[in-house]
Amino acid sequence: MSDASLEDIAAFLLDEAKRHGASQADVVVAEGDSLSVGVRLGEIEKVQRSKARHLGLRAFADKRSAITSTADFSRDSLARLAEESVALARVTASDEYSGLPDPAELATEIPDLDLYDPEMVDLDAERVTELCLAAEAAARNADARITNSEGGEFGGGTSRVVYAASNGFRAGYRTSSCSLSAVPVATDNGSMERDYWYSAKRKLADLDSPESIGARAAERALRRLGARKVSTAEVPVVFDPDMAASLVGHVASAVSGSALYRGVSFLRDKLGSTIAPQIVTIVDEGNRAGALGSKPFDGEGLPTRRTSVVDRGTLSSYLFDTYSARKLDSRSTGNASRSVADAPGVSPTNLYLAAGDTSPEDIIGSVESGLYVTELMGFGVNSVTGDYSRGASGIWIENGELAYPVSEITIAGNLLAMLAGIEAVGSDLEMRRSICSPTLKIGKMTVGGV
Amino acid sequence: MPNPTDGSLEPRNFFLDRFALDDGALEDTIGTAIARKADFADIYFEFRSSESFSLEEGIVKRANKNISQGAGVRVVAEDKFGCAHTDEVSTDTLRIATETARAIADSGGSEAAVAVRPARPKHDLYSLANHPLDVALQEKIDLLHKIDIAARRHDPRITNVMAGLGIEQKIILVVTSSGLVVGDVQPLVRLSISCIAEDKGVRQQGTSGGGGRVEYSYVTEGDRYMKWLRTAADQALRNLDAVDAPAGNMTVVLGPGWPGVLLHEAVGHGLEGDFNRKQTSAFSGRIGERVASELCTVVDDGTIANRRGSLNCDDEGNPTKRNVLIENGILCGYLQDRMNARLMGVEPTGNGRRESFAHAPMPRMTNTFMLAGDSEPEDIIKSVPKGLYAANFGGGQVDITSGKFVFSATEAYLIENGKVTRPVKGATLIGNGPESLTEISMVGNDLALDEGVGTCGKDGQSVPVGVGLPTIKIDNLTVGGTQA
Numbered sequence: 001m002s003d004a005s006l007e008d009i010a011a012f013l014l015d016e017a018k019r020h021g022a023s024q025a026d027v028v029v030a031e032g033d034s035l036s037v038g039v040r041l042g043e044i045e046k047v048q049r050s051k052a053r054h055l056g057l058r059a060f061a062d063k064r065s066a067i068t069s070t071a072d073f074s075r076d077s078l079a080r081l082a083e084e085s086v087a088l089a090r091v092t093a094s095d096e097y098s099g100l101p102d103p104a105e106l107a108t109e110i111p112d113l114d115l116y117d118p119e120m121v122d123l124d125a126e127r128v129t130e131l132c133l134a135a136e137a138a139a140r141n142a143d144a145r146i147t148n149s150e151g152g153e154f155g156g157g158t159s160r161v162v163y164a165a166s167n168g169f170r171a172g173y174r175t176s177s178c179s180l181s182a183v184p185v186a187t188d189n190g191s192m193e194r195d196y197w198y199s200a201k202r203k204l205a206d207l208d209s210p211e212s213i214g215a216r217a218a219e220r221a222l223r224r225l226g227a228r229k230v231s232t233a234e235v236p237v238v239f240d241p242d243m244a245a246s247l248v249g250h251v252a253s254a255v256s257g258s259a260l261y262r263g264v265s266f267l268r269d270k271l272g273s274t275i276a277p278q279i280v281t282i283v284d285e286g287n288r289a290g291a292l293g294s295k296p297f298d299g300e301g302l303p304t305r306r307t308s309v310v311d312r313g314t315l316s317s318y319l320f321d322t323y324s325a326r327k328l329d330s331r332s333t334g335n336a337s338r339s340v341a342d343a344p345g346v347s348p349t350n351l352y353l354a355a356g357d358t359s360p361e362d363i364i365g366s367v368e369s370g371l372y373v374t375e376l377m378g379f380g381v382n383s384v385t386g387d388y389s390r391g392a393s394g395i396w397i398e399n400g401e402l403a404y405p406v407s408e409i410t411i412a413g414n415l416l417a418m419l420a421g422i423e424a425v426g427s428d429l430e431m432r433r434s435i436c437s438p439t440l441k442i443g444k445m446t447v448g449g450v
Numbered sequence: 451m452p453n454p455t456d457g458s459l460e461p462r463n464f465f466l467d468r469f470a471l472d473d474g475a476l477e478d479t480i481g482t483a484i485a486r487k488a489d490f491a492d493i494y495f496e497f498r499s500s501e502s503f504s505l506e507e508g509i510v511k512r513a514n515k516n517i518s519q520g521a522g523v524r525v526v527a528e529d530k531f532g533c534a535h536t537d538e539v540s541t542d543t544l545r546i547a548t549e550t551a552r553a554i555a556d557s558g559g560s561e562a563a564v565a566v567r568p569a570r571p572k573h574d575l576y577s578l579a580n581h582p583l584d585v586a587l588q589e590k591i592d593l594l595h596k597i598d599i600a601a602r603r604h605d606p607r608i609t610n611v612m613a614g615l616g617i618e619q620k621i622i623l624v625v626t627s628s629g630l631v632v633g634d635v636q637p638l639v640r641l642s643i644s645c646i647a648e649d650k651g652v653r654q655q656g657t658s659g660g661g662g663r664v665e666y667s668y669v670t671e672g673d674r675y676m677k678w679l680r681t682a683a684d685q686a687l688r689n690l691d692a693v694d695a696p697a698g699n700m701t702v703v704l705g706p707g708w709p710g711v712l713l714h715e716a717v718g719h720g721l722e723g724d725f726n727r728k729q730t731s732a733f734s735g736r737i738g739e740r741v742a743s744e745l746c747t748v749v750d751d752g753t754i755a756n757r758r759g760s761l762n763c764d765d766e767g768n769p770t771k772r773n774v775l776i777e778n779g780i781l782c783g784y785l786q787d788r789m790n791a792r793l794m795g796v797e798p799t800g801n802g803r804r805e806s807f808a809h810a811p812m813p814r815m816t817n818t819f820m821l822a823g824d825s826e827p828e829d830i831i832k833s834v835p836k837g838l839y840a841a842n843f844g845g846g847q848v849d850i851t852s853g854k855f856v857f858s859a860t861e862a863y864l865i866e867n868g869k870v871t872r873p874v875k876g877a878t879l880i881g882n883g884p885e886s887l888t889e890i891s892m893v894g895n896d897l898a899l900d901e902g903v904g905t906c907g908k909d910g911q912s913v914p915v916g917v918g919l920p921t922i923k924i925d926n927l928t929v930g931g932t933q934a
Contacts, residue, residue, distance in 0.1 A: 040529075040728070043529075043530070044530055044554070045529065045530055045531075046530065046531050046532070046533070046554070046810070047531075047532045047533070047550075047551075047553065047554050048532070048533040048534070048535075048810060049533070049534045049535070049547075049550050049551075050534070050535040050536075050808050051535070051536050051537070051538075052520070052535070052537050052808060053537060053538075054518070054537075056516075065511075065512075066512070066513040066514065066515075067512075067513070067514045067515075068514070068515045068516070069514070069515070069516045069517070070516070070517040070518075071517065071518045071519050071520065071537045072517055072519060073538075077517075084515060085515075088513045088515060088587070089513070091510075091513060091587045091588060091591055092509075092510050092511060092512065092513045092591075093509035093510050093511060094509075095509060095511055098511070125553070148728070148729055148730055150728065150730055185730050185851055191852075192730075192732065192851055192852065193851060193852050194730060194849070194850070194851035194852070224852070227852075229928075232697045232698035232699075232934050233934060234934050262506060262507075262610065262612065262646075263609070263610055263646055263648075263653060264646065264655060341514060341516045342512075342514060343512055343514075375849075377847045377848075377849070377854070377855075377856045377880075378845070378846060378847050378856035378857060378858050378878050378880075379844050379845040379846075379847070379858050380844070380856070380858035380876060380877070380878035380930065382655070382875075382876055383655075384646070384653050384654060384655045385652075385653065385654065385875075387875050387876060389695070389858065389876060389877050389878040389930040389931065389932070390856070390858075390878055390930070391847070391854065391855075391856030391878055391880040391930065393854070407852065407854055408854050408880055408881070408882060408928060409880065409928065409930075410697065410856075410877075410878050410880050410928060410929070410930020411930070412695075412697060412877070412878075412930050412931055412932045413932060414932075446697050446930075446931070446932045446933070446934050447697075448697035448698055448880075448928055448929060448930040448931065448934075449698065449699075449928060450698070450699050450928070
């Protein structure tokens with residue numbers, strides 16, 4: 001059935017699953033094209049094009065379920081897939097909470113969220129090569145101390161997803177995305193540092209200019225040169241927006257219904273309680289037009305929506321898919337994400353910490369002696385307890401001014417204490433990724449150094 | 451169609467049959483690929499069949515089976531390459547992919563006919579009599595149940611167990627512009643176990659697991675899975691009583707096995723040929739220099755039978771090797787794929803790897819470890835008046851250019867007056883690649899390789915790897931706890 005439409009393939013699989021005795025079933029069919037171009041030192045370095053399609057069938061045998069997925073779209077392969085899926089479901093355990101969502105919860109309208117750019121179809125490699133060359137050149141020309149480069153890179157593609165289920169849902173949508181980055185290397189007095197900057201958007205024309213990406217990347221690499229280590233101390237820590245976003249990411253994992261019913265969340269049993277000061281509001285917004293984390297319906301066909309996760313310091317909602325909601329006697333928040341090869345799970349869509357009213361300059365200005373974090377490394381976050389210990393680098397703040405770069409240090413604390421210790425929220429929120437935050441200041445953390 | 455798990459499966463016949471191709475089609479494709487001013491080209495065919503099962507809350511909730519397949523064509527001209535990938539493989543799609551990939555090379559080369567000659571990989575490290583995909587489903591499901599029951603019996607404070615079994619079979623075929631046609635059949639088994647312990651309102655998690663390019667029986671032989679589940683459960687239980695970790699510079703002793711992730715981060719990535727050709731690694735241009743104490747000899751060895759990081763040939767068809775990276779503290783070699791080796795004027799080292807047909811090859815590690823030294827592990831601990839003993843780690847990360855690396859302990863203890871005492875909460879260790887290994891003052895005689903669960907990520911591509919380490923003492927490393 002290699003030439004059939006994605007919708008026809010999905011319908012065929014649902015019929016086959018039923019024929020083999022499935023009580024319920026759903027199908028995801030995804031196809032995409034992508035192009036990646038890299039340049040280095042002013043010359044093209046690589047061009048990669050990819051075409052891919054894949055489908056996954058989830059079959060239920062009463063309260064048992066399994067998933068089979070394949071890239072082989074031949075009729076034989078698909079018929080075998082349906083039979084295998086039902087057979088595999090029969091060896092799993094019966095789970096009273098499993099099953100498709102109630103038809104009453106399904107999306108009835110599929111909103112056009114402006115997630116697709118026709119310009120991205122069959123994109124011309126030469127055109128995006130020019131963008132890469134301009135971004136890299138802007139970085140290399142920024143300063144004599146930019147002596148080397150890992151290049152400029154463009155990545156982009158389009159995809160189409162169709163989701164169909166035996167509860168009657170059947171819809172599809174197209175998306176596109178693209179990104180442009182530059183990675184310069186700066187050297188001075190035997191110190192060598194690399195940094196990057198990027199812009200990622202749904203539409204090609206919305207990308208930041210290559211010149212601004214390159215200049216920002218160079219500035220970031222240059223400001224790391226000559227980094228020192230600092231003494232171990234307890235000090236205020238200011239997170240730049242991208243690093244602050246990683247904290248919002250840890251909150252995302254902890255408010256996921258899956259983590260909660262498994263008991264692996266430091267925010268378990270905290271719903272309705274104050275976890276942060278009033279200046280902290282965190283929102284998940286799956287139906288935001290044009291945003292990188294948006295989709296017109298979730299991985300189970302439910303409408304995506306706006307959910308206030310933290311409302312002026314109070315933990316106001318967890319995020320659920322159908323299964324975790326049933327387990328915890330709640331309702332799905334439209335946060336099911338479904339990959340082709342695996343059962344739905346809970347994911348944030350566009351999750352952001354709302355902007356405050358303090359400028360980032362004033363936040364830095366409020367610190368007598370402390371750390372401005374611009375990079376975090378490693379995986380030292382315990383999701384069960386919230387214990388936090390990560391490698392860091394950044395700029396030391398002295399008397400309210402960014403004074404000198406620091407590296408090879410750690411920052412440690414506990415996420416509960418860190419959320420409660422947020423003293424300032426910046427006004428500089430920019431929706432540049434699917435999880436984002438403005439600048440944040442945490443009153444006190446342990447910085448580990450010499 | 452041949453059974454993809456048949457032990458006698460011959461990759462060339464498998465793909466020619468599956469995609470209705472013949473040697474002529476391979477020769478035409480690779481001939482077209484190399485026809486412009488290119489240095490070399492290759493076609494990579496891949497068929498991957500996998501299954502996974504997972505248990506939580508005492509029941510096996512998830513069972514998945516997946517099949518992916520496709521081909522990638524790559525054309526390399528000096529330091530440029532073009533790649534095109536397709537998951538629909540036919541003479542037509544291969545021609546389109548090849549024309550896309552070769553656009554990177556200047557026109558005007560001379561059409562050279564390539565005659566293909568099938569070869570076998572140099573090694574035979576993981577031929578299996580019984581493929582783990584062929585073991586009855588019920589047996590695998592039963593194993594997960596046994597793990598759940600045994601972990602809960604191990605201690606009543608274990609309140610939840612998550613166990614996952616993943617099995618795959620990957621068949622590859624590499625066709626190069628020099629005419630080499632070499633294939634491999636790569637099995638992989640991975641069991642992961644995670645236990646939650648709860649006592650007096652405190653909760654902690656412990657994880658463990660193992661596997662390799664092995665038969666399914668490997669997991670159950672000698673009750674290996676029981677050892678792993680005890681490791682996971684005990685780690686969770688011990689962490690219930692853990693005190694806050696110290697912060698600052700101190701002496702750190704790393705235990706044997708998985709803590710070898712230190713080498714992977716501190717030196718392994720920095721020695722990959724791509725970064726060194728581009729002069730962006732902290733180790734660039736330092737061959738022949740001292741980068742570790744003379745007690746340290748570090749190798750990357752892709753030829754160890756049945757290991758997770760081993761390969762009969764790399765994804766460019768080159769035989770894997772045992773490559774010495776650091777000998778008695780002196781840097782002696784980089785890890786190379788074909789393109790970077792060619793540009794640096796050295797031989798490939800068998801480290802050209804790709805996550806799948808849809809990714810381009812890069813220099814990657816296989817199994818990276820330090821050779822054993824002379825010290826008794828007990829003597830190493832006894833020599834430390836005050837410090838940290840790290841027995842197990844989660845993942846790590848490195849900044850290749852500055853050399854800064856981190857890795858996070860999941861099981862660690864204080865060392866007080868030469869004795870391992872209280873367990874401490876997970877702490878991140880941070881150091882500088884070219885410097886930290888010079889601080890190694892004792893190397894134990896107890897080299898152990900990890901249990902076979904490691905996955906390495908680079909530039910968005912994940913590949914299975916191994917690490918290993920004897921007990922070592924590092925005189926000076928920054929520990930990132932909360933106790934200033």
